[in-house]
Amino acid sequence: MISTKTTIPGPKSLRILKALKEKNGGWAVSYPLVFSGGGNGPYCEDIDGNTFLDFASQIASNPLGYNDPEMLELVKFYSPCFPIKYAGQDFATKEHLDMLEELIKIAPKGFNSAFLINSGAEAVENAIKICMRKRPGTKFGISMQSGWHGRTLGALSLTNSNKVHKKGYMRLPMLRLPFDDTAGEEFERLLRSEATPEEIGFLIIEHVQGEGGYNIAPQKMISEIRAIAKENGIPYISDEVQTGMGRTGKWWAFEHYGIIPDVFSAAKALQVGAVVAPKNMFPKEPGAISSTWGGGHVLDLAIGIKTIEIIKKEKMLESNRKMGGYILNRLKDIKNLSNPRGLGLMLAFDIIDHASRDNVVAECAKRGLLVLGCGTRGIRLIPPYVVVKEDVDKALEILEAAIKTCTKRGFNHSGSICDFIHCGKTLS
Ligand SMILES: Cc1ncc(COP(=O)(O)O)c(C=O)c1O
Known part of the structure; x- marks a missing residue:
């Protein structure tokens, strides 16, 4: 149950957040709290004794919520072993093979x-x-326009959603397609006038754009660009880092479109990163791709494997589709939000403007509900797969009240929360 006993962030959280902001060279905290490790299902606790309902799942990275009993058992099983982290690709563990097989x-x-x-x-x-x-x-x-693929220099070159991520960094040469029904036409034009198919190394797409605004790809666009890529021998990569592992009600978002990519990526809910493809897509020479720690953390691998097992056992693809449908319908009845959208438990809606959106996110946190923004004025709802109707109803009640409060003329937040997350004004 939600319980907010202190101001948010509470005094103990505040002390740590302040120090983190000072010392962390890549400061970017999303929740105005410091986790205590406590919690249950979609509810998490902070070190001030507050309990929050987490409808952001740490940006889709926590599909089974907090303190899942099977996960706790698993961690206990591994706790007598040291090291738990073996040096990646070069030193074999059984979990490495098990993960590959399950994937x-x-x-x-x-x-x-x-x-x-x-x-x-x-x-x-x-x-x-x-x-x-x-x-x-x-x-x-x-x-794709508004696409988001990560922050390493290669991945960043593919990312087109917010200039703050790219400013000052060198890039790989890229061409872009609009994320709408004109993409196929534009793709043909690029191939006629900008580059030959032999000059194009790959096309990468999120079938539901994440950071860019939870934009759901139209079927026409996907059918057309997949066909053009295939005809021209251009590898088609589906980035499933945020959408994958059942989030949208299917294991992978591309499955909603009746197409098969050449390669896909996964991470977040899988606990480790992965590239999945037919064997002949991978380089034959050993060492052509590798990394000291790559995917080799035994506990992380075991958690990823167990996550797949639980999703299957608990039939979560189906329940995500059903619960997602329920949330989407309920969103349509809430005033002062627009464009409710989503697939499975990957949902979003828009608020009138950017500042009000940020204020709603902060107001929800103050009321014990954790949500995150996306795009310029979107709020995303990505609860853990374990949410039940009661949790959803509570979350929507808070959202509705927060929207009502924050869309009033002249509304402004005050307090230290605005020093840690955006509150309708720029963070210092
Ligand atoms: C679609 C997509 N690709 C790639 C990434 C990068 O993942 P990470 O933050 O684990 O590097 C993200 C992260 O949000 C993402 O949403």
Whole structure:
């Protein structure tokens, strides 16, 4: 149950957040709290004794919520072992093989190989690298407007959603397609006037754009660009870092479109990063892709494997579709929000403007509900797969009240929360 006993952030959280802001060279905290480790299902606790309902799942990275009993058992099983982290690709563990096998089982037929790495950006990085290696001499990649693929330099070159992420960094040469029904036409035009198919190394797409605004790809666009990529021998990469692992009600978002990519990436809910593809997409030479720690954390691998097992056992693809449908319908009845959208438990809606959106996110946190923004004025709802109707009803009640409060003329937040998350004004 939600319980907010202090101001948010509470005094103990505040002390740590302040010090983190001071000392962390990559400061970017999303929740105005410091986790205590306590909590249950979609509810998490902070070190001030507050309990929050988490409708952001740490940006889709926590599909089973807090303190899942099977996960606690698993951690206990591994706790007598040291090291738990073995040095990646070069030193074999059984969990490495188990993870590959489980991933292959939930991938389309013919996807008989995968490469494990640490993060989503590294998964994307390696996905584009294997495509480049397969087609030596290519000059450009293609990505989508408002797409978001991570922060390593390769992945960042594909990212087109917010200039703050790219400012000052060098880039790979890229061409872009609009994320709408004109994409096919534009793709044909690029191939006529900007680059030959032999010059294009890959096309990468999120079938539901994440950071860019939870934009759901139209079927026409996907059918057309997939067909053009295939006709021209251009590898088609589906970035499933945020959408994957059942979030949208299918294991992978591309499955909603009746297409099969050449390569796909996964991370977040999988706990480790992965590139999944038919074996012949990967370079033959040992060492062409690798990393000291890549995917080799035994506990992380075990958690990822267990996550797949629980999703299957608890039939969560189906329940995510059902619960997602319920939330979407309920959103349509809430005043002062627009464009409710979503697939499965990957949902969003828009608020009138950017500042009000940020204020609603902060107001929800003050009331014990954790949500996050996306795009310029979107709020996303990405609860853990374990939410039940009662949690959803509570979350929507808070959202409705927060929207009502924050869309009043002249509304402004005050208090230290605005020093840590955006509150309708720019963070210092
Ligand atoms: C679609 C997509 N690709 C890649 C990434 C990068 O993942 P990571 O932050 O683990 O590097 C993200 C992260 O939000 C993402 O949403």
